[in-house]
Structure formats: structure tokens, C-alpha cells
Amino acid sequence: MLKTEELQINIGPQHPSTHGVFRMLVTVDGETVTDLKPVFGYLHRNHEQIAEVNTYLQNMPYTDRLDYFNAMANNHAYAMAVEKLVGIEVPERAEYIRVLMVELTRILNHAGALGFLINDMGAWQTQLAFGMREREKILDLFESVSGARLMCNYFRFGGVARDLTADFMPRLKDLLVAMPAFIDEMERLLRENEILLQRSEGIGILPKDLALAYSVTGPVLRGSGVAYDIRRAEPYSIYDRLDFDVPVGSVGDVYDRILVRIEEMRQSKRIIEQVIAQLPDAQGGHINPKARQNVRPPVGDVYARVETPKGELGFYLVSDGSSRPYRYKVRAPSFINLTPLGDMCRGYKVADMVVILGSIDIVMGEVDR
Amino acid sequence: MTTETQHGSVIVMDRRRGKLRAGQGLLQGLRVVWDHWAGSFRKNDNFSKIHGTFTVEYPEERLPMPQAYRNMPVLLFDDESGHELCTGCYQCQRICPPQVIHITQAKDPVTGKMVPAATEFIIEYDACMSCGFCAEVCPFDSIKMDHVYELSTANRASLTMRKAQLNRSISYYTGIAPGLWAEVQAGAMKKLQGSIKRRPDVIGLAASLTEKIKARRLELAAAAAAAPAAAAVSAPAAPAAPAAKLTPEEKAAKLAAMKAANANKGAAPAPAEAPVALSPADAKAAKLAAIKAANANKGAAPAPAEAPVALSPADAKAAKLAAIKAANAAKQAEAAPVSVETAVATAPLDAKAARLAAIKAANAAKLAAEQGNNE
Numbered sequence: 109m110l111k112t113e114e115l116q117i118n119i120g121p122q123h124p125s126t127h128g129v130f131r132m133l134v135t136v137d138g139e140t141v142t143d144l145k146p147v148f149g150y151l152h153r154n155h156e157q158i159a160e161v162n163t164y165l166q167n168m169p170y171t172d173r174l175d176y177f178n179a180m181a182n183n184h185a186y187a188m189a190v191e192k193l194v195g196i197e198v199p200e201r202a203e204y205i206r207v208l209m210v211e212l213t214r215i216l217n218h219a220g221a222l223g224f225l226i227n228d229m230g231a232w233q234t235q236l237a238f239g240m241r242e243r244e245k246i247l248d249l250f251e252s253v254s255g256a257r258l259m260c261n262y263f264r265f266g267g268v269a270r271d272l273t274a275d276f277m278p279r280l281k282d283l284l285v286a287m288p289a290f291i292d293e294m295e296r297l298l299r300e301n302e303i304l305l306q307r308s309e310g311i312g313i314l315p316k317d318l319a320l321a322y323s324v325t326g327p328v329l330r331g332s333g334v335a336y337d338i339r340r341a342e343p344y345s346i347y348d349r350l351d352f353d354v355p356v357g358s359v360g361d362v363y364d365r366i367l368v369r370i371e372e373m374r375q376s377k378r379i380i381e382q383v384i385a386q387l388p389d390a391q392g393g394h395i396n397p398k399a400r401q402n403v404r405p406p407v408g409d410v411y412a413r414v415e416t417p418k419g420e421l422g423f424y425l426v427s428d429g430s431s432r433p434y435r436y437k438v439r440a441p442s443f444i445n446l447t448p449l450g451d452m453c454r455g456y457k458v459a460d461m462v463v464i465l466g467s468i469d470i471v472m473g474e475v476d477r
Numbered sequence: 478m479t480t481e482t483q484h485g486s487v488i489v490m491d492r493r494r495g496k497l498r499a500g501q502g503l504l505q506g507l508r509v510v511w512d513h514w515a516g517s518f519r520k521n522d523n524f525s526k527i528h529g530t531f532t533v534e535y536p537e538e539r540l541p542m543p544q545a546y547r548n549m550p551v552l553l554f555d556d557e558s559g560h561e562l563c564t565g566c567y568q569c570q571r572i573c574p575p576q577v578i579h580i581t582q583a584k585d586p587v588t589g590k591m592v593p594a595a596t597e598f599i600i601e602y603d604a605c606m607s608c609g610f611c612a613e614v615c616p617f618d619s620i621k622m623d624h625v626y627e628l629s630t631a632n633r634a635s636l637t638m639r640k641a642q643l644n645r646s647i648s649y650y651t652g653i654a655p656g657l658w659a660e661v662q663a664g665a666m667k668k669l670q671g672s673i674k675r676r677p678d679v680i681g682l683a684a685s686l687t688e689k690i691k692a693r694r695l696e697l698a699a700a701a702a703a704a705p706a707a708a709a710v711s712a713p714a715a716p717a718a719p720a721a722k723l724t725p726e727e728k729a730a731k732l733a734a735m736k737a738a739n740a741n742k743g744a745a746p747a748p749a750e751a752p753v754a755l756s757p758a759d760a761k762a763a764k765l766a767a768i769k770a771a772n773a774n775k776g777a778a779p780a781p782a783e784a785p786v787a788l789s790p791a792d793a794k795a796a797k798l799a800a801i802k803a804a805n806a807a808k809q810a811e812a813a814p815v816s817v818e819t820a821v822a823t824a825p826l827d828a829k830a831a832r833l834a835a836i837k838a839a840n841a842a843k844l845a846a847e848q849g850n851n852e
Binding site for chain 2: 162163165166167168169170234238241242244245251252253254255256259261269270273279282283285286289290293296297298299300301302303305333335340348349350351352353354355356357358359363364367368371375
């Protein structure tokens with residue numbers, strides 16, 4: 109037996125498979141990872157401190173830049189927090205539009221995330237291109253309604269910035285026609301692909317208790333078998349009126365996370381269909397006309413959370429009665445989901461480590477803030 | 478295995494394989510890829526299809542932008558009157574999250590009162606985050622989001638846009654967003670009419686037009702001076718003397734006016750930023766110079782009465798105007814120490830300019846005074 113020695117190496121921050129600028133301090137014994145420490149902070153840009161200098165409304169476009177894949181979901185969480193703090197009512201129609209956008213965001217996020225995950229496994233760009241194609245269609249819709257593809261800045265306190273355009277619904281319906289074909293095709297491509305099974309089955313197992321101990325949320329937690337979805341556990345907005353299933357995994361490995369994400373896309377499509385059916389009957393306009401954007405909340409604090417595609421995104425705001433938040437804290441799902449990375453990777457090969465990281469689905473803009 | 482809940486159930490994902498034999502899963506995936514490859518020769522023009530290409534060959538082809546698309550803010554002006562819709566109300570400057578908008582409100586040169594127009598409007602495109610709040614908050618629908626997205630440049634400084642570069646006509650905006658303009662048109666035009674009534678002279682006109690108007694006025698003045706008949710018509714007070722021969726006092730007054738105007742020009746953009754470095758002495762000097770200029774002008778003003786041949790009324794007016802401007806500049810410079818933050822970087826230069834202006838104005842005043850006395 110050849111005598112081996114442990115070696116500490118840095119993977120990242122500038123490494124194409126770290127999904128941004130993320131650094132992992134990896135101790136390897138040959139090819140096997142014996143220890144891994146995630147090192148954060150390379151993309152730190154003082155988000156929370158900047159937010160304390162801005163007024164409440166001025167922070168809205170900054171939340172777009174947290175998880176730049178899901179600007180709408182970030183907007184939703186922040187708008188909810190401020191509405192709760194000030195006590196602004198949101199008209200029914202606005203709630204439906206919000207849910208519509210957020211569910212579209214979920215589809216585009218998972219389409220992209222699975223693409224990047226398969227990319228990490230070595231199937232360079234194949235699945236990613238298909239996912240990006242669907243994402244592109246959704247981004248076109250976002251652009252037509254909010255004015256921007258990624259940095260949507262679409263939500264306002266008490267509603268959304270603009271009502272849906274006339275051509276939005278026909279295009280959305282066309283998109284939904286293509287959606288089952290797209291998801292089925294993705295499943296055909298991935299589900300029984302031997303290479304993918306080899307790379308994902310039994311890899312990066314996150315047991316249920318460990319996932320709970322690390323406060324992991326989102327598809328990672330559900331992949332570990334915990335049926336916890338904030339839309340169901342603590343229904344906000346209009347989610348209590350909508351029917352959808354919560355998919356969970358049984359083992360908690362990379363494969364389970366893939367399956368959960370595919371199923372979540374189906375459920376999101378289901379939600380969107382219900383929203384389309386109920387939207388014409390919804391009361392009110394796209395925004396509460398009485399809602400002031402230039403808010404001055406009473407003294408107090410608030411925590412509002414939503415289920416973004418990546419997990420629980422929460423905003424904790426403390427108001428001192430002025431027009432600027434006294435404290436602005438983001439509970440970012442990507443950041444919390446990354447913390448058990450060391451435990452998930454221990455004992456696997458370096459190549460698996462990259463796949464495990466991909467299966468968590470992080471966006472560094474949210475991790476480092 | 479599923480667990481029913483109120484609105485749906487919890488599904489445990491099925492990890493079992495199908496009845497595929499080893500390798501068939503791969504082939505199934507290959508089939509998907511093959512279908513896409515085969516489909517890529519057709520054009521996909523519909524969201525409901527997943528096969529086929531729907532890319533465009535970008536530099537040659539461009540997708541039409543949706544009306545709501547927002548890239549960078551621009552300032553609108555009315556095609557017919559040439560007046561800008563902006564009144565310099567500072568709403569956009571206040572709401573801008575990265576604080577890249579800088580406005581200078583216009584003032585009446587005679588009374589010194591605020592005028593609903595902006596003399597300078599700067600947007601730092603390089604730091605703009607395209608959030609669109611400025612366009613949303615603008616009560617006069619003056620600031621709108623442009624659809625031009627090819628802004629890359631190697632020169633970062635060129636992305637600091639001044640008012641002249643931001644001006645777009647309303648017809649341009651209706652070209653890119655007809656629906657959005659139609660929603661606000663009536664209100665915006667009504668408010669614009671209100672603003673126009675309160676705007677003296679060329680204040681509030683689009684920058685390109687202001688230049689044209691100035692040039693045209695100079696032309697007219699030259700024509701008036703050159704053609705005595707025309708001069709007599711346009712300025713009946715001016716006698717039919719050969720205007721080309723300028724008497725000393727006329728020359729002096731003109732010179733003083735020009736210098737004062739120049740000085741004023743140098744000082745005018747500065748006052749907001751200048752003051753910190755400007756020592757009280759300088760401010761005082763500027764004021765003194767302005768007063769002197771005004772006095773000189775006053776001294777010169779009676780001159781035409783004695784020697785009407787010399788000074789055409791236009792010049793006297795110009796001199797007076799220049800003096801007032803100089804006085805205003807001085808006043809602004811004096812009253813300015815408020816804005817401490819902005820000043821630091823620009824101060825030395827501006828202070829210098831202001832001092833220079835003061836000296837020039839003083840000299841001009843002296844010259845004018847002497848010559849006035851001599852006469």
C-alpha cells in the first residue's frame with residue numbers, strides 16, 4: 109500500500125464549477141475529500157449596510173441583486189416584510205400576479221439549476237441549453253411586464269408596478285402548452301440516464317436530522333425527506349387557495365434533489381394554471397391605490413419569509429420610525445444551505461464534491477450579500 | 478406513497494427505475510438530444526413549441542423591445558414648443574437608489590426666483606442601476622426610460638450624461654412606447670403648458686434649441702447692426718449713425734459686458750459646488766466686482782443719453798444683464814457654503830475659476846468706470 113498524505117487545497121474562488129466566486133478549503137487524501145470548509149465573503153458588497161442608508165423603497169431594486177436568478181421572489185419577500193411592518197393591504201389581483209410571477213421564477217430557476225448541475229457532471233451544456241431556452245421564454249414575459257429580464261424590480265408596497273400587458277396571457281398560455289413537453293423531455297433525459305445515476309445516486313447524502321440541525325430549507329431539505337414548504341406550512345399571499353403537492357425525497361442524495369426539482373416544476377405549472385383560472389375574478393387592481401411607496405413604518409420589527417426556489421428567504425426589518433430601516437437582515441437560503449456542505453462532501457471524491465455543490469443550487473449574490 | 482393535506486399532498490419521489498435495460502436510459506437521453514438537433518433546422522416562432530431555433534442573429538437582426546423595457550433614463554422635450562417637461566422638482570434625484578441624478582434648478586436672471594425648469598441635469602449612466610424609479614416617480618412625465626442598450630464605451634467619463642445628451646423629443650418616445658405615452662399624455666402636456674407660462678426667455682428649452690436660438694439672436698443682432706434701416710426698424714431709439722464705428726464708451730461697455738458675461742459663465746456652473754474652498758475674501762471680492770460692474774454699467778448707462786450715437790439699447794441691456802448675472806453669481810457663491818459634501822473634489826478648480834471671474838469682472842468694471850469718467 110502506498111503511503112499517502114493529506115493535502116489542503118483551495119477550490120475557488122475563481123473556479124468555473126463553484127457557481128460564482130465561492131472558495132472551498134478542501135483537505136484531500138488522494139482523490140477523497142476528508143474535510144471541507146466553505147469560505148464565504150468573496151462577493152461581499154455590503155448589501156445590508158447599504159440598505160440601512162436607503163429608504164424602504166430604494167431597497168427594492170437592491171433585493172433583485174441578491175439572488176439574481178429569482179429577482180421576483182426576492183421582491184416578494186421584501187415587499188411582504190414592509191407591508192407587514194406598515195400594515196399595507198394588497199389587492200387580490202396583485203396577489204395573484206405576484207404568485208404567478210414567483211411560480212414562473214421557480215420554473216426558470218429549476219430549469220437553470222438542473223442545467224448547471226448536469227453541466228457540473230460533465231454533460232457540458234446539453235441540458236443547460238434546453239433549460240435556458242425555456243428560461244428565455246419566461247424572461248421575455250418578465251421583460252414585457254416589468255421592463256427588465258433579470259433585475260425586474262417589479263413589486264411595490266401594496267401590489268406590483270404595472271398591470272399585465274394585453275399580450276401577456278396569450279403568451280403565457282402558449283408557454284404552458286410547451287411546459288409539459290419540456291419537463292417530460294427533461295425527465296427522459298435525466299431520470300434513467302446511467303451516467304447521471306452513477307454520478308448522483310448515493311452521492312452527497314444529507315440525512316434528515318442533519319438537514320434539520322443545519323436549518324436547511326428548500327429542495328435540499330425536501331430532498332432529505334422533510335415535507336416542509338413555507339407555502340404549505342405557513343401559507344402567505346394566496347397560497348392557501350391553491351392546490352399543489354409537495355414533493356419529497358427519501359434518501360437525501362443528489363438524485364433525490366434532482367427528482368424533487370423536476371416535480372416542483374410540474375407543481376408550479378399547476379399553480380400557474382389555477383392562477384390563470386382565478387385571476388379574472390380577482391378583486392382590485394394591480395396595486396393598492398392608497399399604498400404610499402414612501403413609507404415611514406411605526407417603530408417595531410418584522411420578519412417575513414417566502415419559499416423561494418432555493419428555500420426560505422426571509423427579511424428581518426427593524427424600524428425606528430424613520431424612512432430608512434434601522435436594521436435590515438436577509439436570511440438567504442443559499443447561504444444557509446451551503447453550511448452543511450462539509451458534512452455532505454466528507455468521504456466522497458473531489459469530482460463528487462462539485463456535483464454536490466451544484467445540487468445545492470447556490471447563487472453567490474445571495475450567499476455573500 | 479402520498480400523504481393528503483388540505484390543498485394537495487406530499488409525494489415521495491419514486492426512485493425506482495423503469496423497465497429499461499442497461500444502456501437504454503442513455504439511448505433515451507440521446508433521442509432527446511437528437512430530436513433537438515433535427516429540430517434546429519426549423520425556425521421556432523411560437524412559445525408553444527419546444528423544438529426549433531428561436532435565436533436571432535443579433536447584430537444584423539434585433540428583437541423588438543417591449544414598451545415597458547427600461548434601460549437608461551432620458552429627458553423629454555416637446556417637439557412643438559421645444560420646451561422640456563422637466564421642472565427641476567428633484568423628485569427623481571431624491572428617489573434614485575444609487576444617487577446618480579444631479580439637478581440644478583433654473584433661476585430667473587432678473588428676479589432671481591426659481592423657475593420651473595432645470596438648467597443642468599446630470600445622470601451618471603455608469604452607476605445607474607436602471608431601476609426605473611425616476612421615470613415612475615416623475616410627476617411631470619419628463620424622465621422616461623430609453624430603449625437603447627448599446628452603450629458600451631471604453632471611456633467611462635463619457636457616460637456622465639449632461640442635459641444636452643439626455644434630451645429626447647416626445648416624438649422619439651412615442652416611437653418606442655406609444656401605449657405608455659398615451660396613458661400620460663394629457664396630464665403631461667397640461668402641466669407643461671403651466672410650466673411654460675412661468676419660464677422667461679430661453680429657460681427650459683431643450684439644450685440643442687437654446688444654442689440655436691442664441692446663434693440666431695446673434696445673427697439677428699449682427700444683421701441689425703449692419704443694416705441701418707433694419708436697425709431703425711427693430712430699435713427705433715438708435716439713431717441712424719454708422720454703427721460700425723464704436724465710440725470708446727460703447728466699446729468699454731461692451732467689453733465689460735462680455736467680460737462680465739464670461740466671468741459669469743465661468744462661475745455659473747460652479748456655485749453649487751464651489752463654496753467650501755472659496756475663502757470669504759474671495760466671495761467678498763466677487764461681490765465687490767459684481768457691484769463695481771453694476772456701477773460701471775450704471776455709469777455707462779446714462780452715456781447713451783448724452784451720446785446716443787454710440788450705444789445701442791441692446792448693448793446696454795446686455796451689459797445690465799451681465800452685471801445682474803455677475804451679481805447673482807456672486808450672491809450664490811456667497812450663500813453657498815451649505816453643500817459641504819460635494820465640494821471637496823471640485824473645489825480648488827472652481828474656486829480658482831470663481832476668483833478669476835471676480836478679477837475679470839473687477840477689471841472690466843474698472844475699465845468701464847474709467848472710460849465712463851473720462852467721457
